[in-house]
Amino acid sequence: MKKHDQDFMKRQNRLTVFEIIKNQHPISRASIAKQTGMSPTTVSRIVGELTEQGYLLNSDQVSAGLGRKSTLLGMVNASVLSVGVDLDRSLMSIGIVDLQGKLVCGSKYPRIPDESPETTLIRISEAIEQLMQQQEIDRTRIVGIGVGLPGIVNNEEGIVVFSVQLGWKNVKLAERLKELNGFDIAVDNELKVRALAEHLKGAAFGSRRTALLGFGHGVGSAIILEGEIYRGVMNSAGEIGHTTVDPSGMMCDCGKAGCLQTYINISSLLSEANRIRPIGTIEELFEAKRAGEHWAIHLIDRALMYMAITINNVVCMYNPDSVILSGELVDKFPDIHDEVEKIYLSRFLWEPLRDSFTFHRSMLNERGVMIGSGLLSQNRFFALE
């Protein structure tokens, strides 16, 4: 067995023990050993580590029945907290998340769009300290910080490879933020952590395979399989915005023609609208549609049609049991959910998969990325990630 595999097995064993205690406490060491097939020595070592780190305690209860009485293990209440950061172009939301994915507290901070990484990270670090002080949270209870942001993220090394929205390239976010405040840092793409949150604690609770779609300033998707983010080899799986849906279509900012996002995202819609007359915001465009302006009806209907096509294509390729709509367009115009559903049901859904999935609105909305980032940080701590 290679070193790598042995480490993997150790992490798996640790996670297994923690999950059993979390779900069955109070419980005896012997019962854990019996359930898992692990040796008493292995169980004791793991329990010892977790106790030393303050997550477990020896409860007052002892095991029932015949035989030698043994002390049962319990969880330390609220022993595990993490910080979730939703880092976007002009807004940062920072919250403290518990084991159940609940926000203990949270706050919003404006961000200047062309702020340097260094300034942003210092401000995040200060905001977290302030939050812990205000809420009187012992910093030893925080197991780490998760940061979700738009762009391509190297999640293993905690590097922001490229983010158009933040204007960042190759920023060693995890390394720098850890220098600033000492916590372990997990970084990921915002849609991936949002999907994780909806899968574990939101609209797709109970789902085994969740696909989340984001329609807003970008177009993207994220997939969760049995609690785990489906990443692909470069953490880029789900980049549906750059799938080609029309080889004779419009130019995309990526340099290709006919990318899906050219039909849906906010900047494309505004740029198309401005061929007709000056339109400054997406609200103005939808207002023009409501006023019956034909060009606006055509433009928005085309976007809705491509959203419906996207549902079919995502369902055909990932075969999820739940599909969740999210993103600024859907948050601002919630009717989109029902309209898109009508379109894909009547025209675009492949018949054999008609009953294979449920279609949801996001449930966590603007809290999704914060909660997902916090959960990601906890998962990493407990060695799932």
Place this chain on the structure above:
Amino acid sequence: MKKHDQDFMKRQNRLTVFEIIKNQHPISRASIAKQTGMSPTTVSRIVGELTEQGYLLNSDQVSAGLGRKSTLLGMVNASVLSVGVDLDRSLMSIGIVDLQGKLVCGSKYPRIPDESPETTLIRISEAIEQLMQQQEIDRTRIVGIGVGLPGIVNNEEGIVVFSVQLGWKNVKLAERLKELNGFDIAVDNELKVRALAEHLKGAAFGSRRTALLGFGHGVGSAIILEGEIYRGVMNSAGEIGHTTVDPSGMMCDCGKAGCLQTYINISSLLSEANRIRPIGTIEELFEAKRAGEHWAIHLIDRALMYMAITINNVVCMYNPDSVILSGELVDKFPDIHDEVEKIYLSRFLWEPLRDSFTFHRSMLNERGVMIGSGLLSQNRFFALE
């Protein structure tokens, strides 16, 4: 811990022990316990089961070094074999596959396209008996039979839900074939087992995330993640043939317009060709192109363009490290590989993923489904599936 989870853990433990012995034999029980953290009791129970079943033996070697000498465990040579069946419309290929994925022997049998499931299964069963006799293979060494076929398969229950090519609907293949010959039966979609074979023993050996594309009578894909087939909730993941690539496109036999397969698959190409002049086979169509007939150049170039688009879309959505081209079109016209590569590199690949994957021809070709089905059967036996 639920019953389900305990069973899962038992299967996982058994597989872990078997994998360690397979890769490190001769090895002692103590070393297995140390590497895995399992108790000596658990290791002994699993080793006992595997020995009783004839897969392991106590080798003549004993452990080196100080301390109590212990007998080392070895593998019984060629102890594990399985049968792989490639079941297609007019041809059945049946082979015996060893632990390394090598074909010990194999044979082909014609099939009458409208043959009933019962007739086909009886013929498969007889062919397997004959093969074992001819090769003097002890039937106790066969751990099971895998069957790969085109169509939608419920792999958990071994039911062919729907296969246009075979003309079958809701056929309880696994149940009936097991009645006929007593072996454990695994059934799956042909592209999924072909991808498994190429991932484990073929063109994508060493890959962690493999995407295989099939271009032939249908258009489909299959994804393997770290040795496991990515199935989705209905075992339908990868059905790229019915993704919509042009809402104003041609009608597909599924009842939707503009499905990807209408631009690529053999029957669509022939039906389009026959708008111009009578064309009976795909070879005639490619001959017309070589002869410089403009309509044929246009038709085939369009197909190649959509194949290139498919590469980009699959790479964006699954972010694999290897992409493999397979299927009748590629087998008959191998130049397609290089032509498609040229097109996607120059026009359709999203720049950030340019270096994220390698692009391969199928290596196992017409043996792929047989080998993959055999490996699937072994995986299931060793509790991986």
